Amino acid sequence: AQRVTQPEKLLSVFKGAPVELKCNYSYSGSPELFWYVQYSRQRLQLLLRHISRESIKGFTADLNKGETSFHLKKPFAQEEDSAMYYCALLAAGNTPLVFGKGTRLSVIA
Amino acid sequence: EAGVAQSPRYKIIEKRQSVAFWCNPISGHATLYWYQQILGQGPKLLIQFQNNGVVDDSQLPKDRFSAERLKGVDSTLKIQPAKLEDSAVYLCASSLGGIRTDTQYFGPGTRLTVL
Known part of the structure; x- marks a missing residue:
């Protein structure tokens, strides 16, 4: 079965510092990978997907098939980036989206 | 556009009682999902509907959970x-x-507490 691992429950960084939220996955095929974000008192929403290869709110994520990773990065953290971040995987076939346990990012002013 | 609506937002019940949740998807959206998110975990799919047909309910505990999507719009x-x-x-x-x-x-989700 597919599995998504986010090793950090909580990540605290200072404003302006680089951020890297780790995501590793377990799947033998070619996955679709996503990052979802939930800001305080807001709904869970899609941040970005690997297939789009775009930068959203300064965040990027690169799929590394060799390391089975999809880490989320931002060069300079902002206070408004504080939120809960979930990595999610969609395998081939009729399989559901599988989420990791999430990492809470706290950006300290 | 209006977002996905859910009610109630909070529910507290005692074990062995029954409870129902309602969802109104975004207008025109054919696919509807119900997820369960236990504290400290990511969301886990319970059931997926395509219009009013079930696509995936493999993780739904069918001995106690049920879901329907009549007319392919709202779901309970x-x-x-x-x-x-x-x-x-x-x-x-x-x-x-x-x-x-x-x-x-x-x-926005419905937070259920079972006492």
């Missing part, structure tokens, strides 16, 4: 009888069509 999720381990946030999401990678839009 029911738990009968509830157990302590059902305490969680129940999220409803919808997406536009039948493409697996369509963006899922989530509702």
